Amino acid sequence: MSTLYVTAPRxxxxxxxxxxxxxxxxxxxNRVPCRSTYRWDGDVVAxxxxxxxxxxxxxxxDALGDRIRELHPHDVPCIERFDAAxxxxPFAAWVDESVAVEE
Structure with a gap:
């Protein structure tokens, strides 16, 4: 099981x-509202x-990351992957059952 951390415009x-x-x-x-501050094109943006x-x-x-890049409006979206150690x-089994992996 993996968790991807992604930020996106609301x-x-x-x-x-x-x-x-x-x-x-x-x-x-899970969707959590936040305020992001970052540097873009030489400016600090919030x-x-x-x-x-x-x-x-x-x-x-990997396929999920590719699909997020297609759907995301930013040129450089924040996509980070965390592997569950x-x-x-039972939760991991539910995740695996809920996701259809193309073979």
Missing amino acids: DHASRIAETIVEERLAACV DEETILLIKTADDAA DVNA
């Missing part, structure tokens, strides 16, 4: 979350964003 976060769950690339997505904590099967993580086994 007006795009719901569409990204719903699309990747509908397409069975993710089992679930934006209202949403953190997406996306649970997926290890085998689907210690996870509740």
Whole structure:
């Protein structure tokens, strides 16, 4: 099981979350509002964003990242992958069952 950490503009976060769950690339997505401060094109920018904590099967993580890049409005979206070292086994099984990995 893997978790992807993604930040997205608030007006795009719901569409990204719903699309990747509908397409069975993710089992679930937690959405958390945040305010991000970052440097872009030489300026310091502050934006209202949403953190997406996306649970997926290890085998689907690469395809999920590709799909997020297609859906995300930013040229350089924040996409970070965390592999679960210690996870509740029934939860990990549910994630794997919920994600359809193309073979």
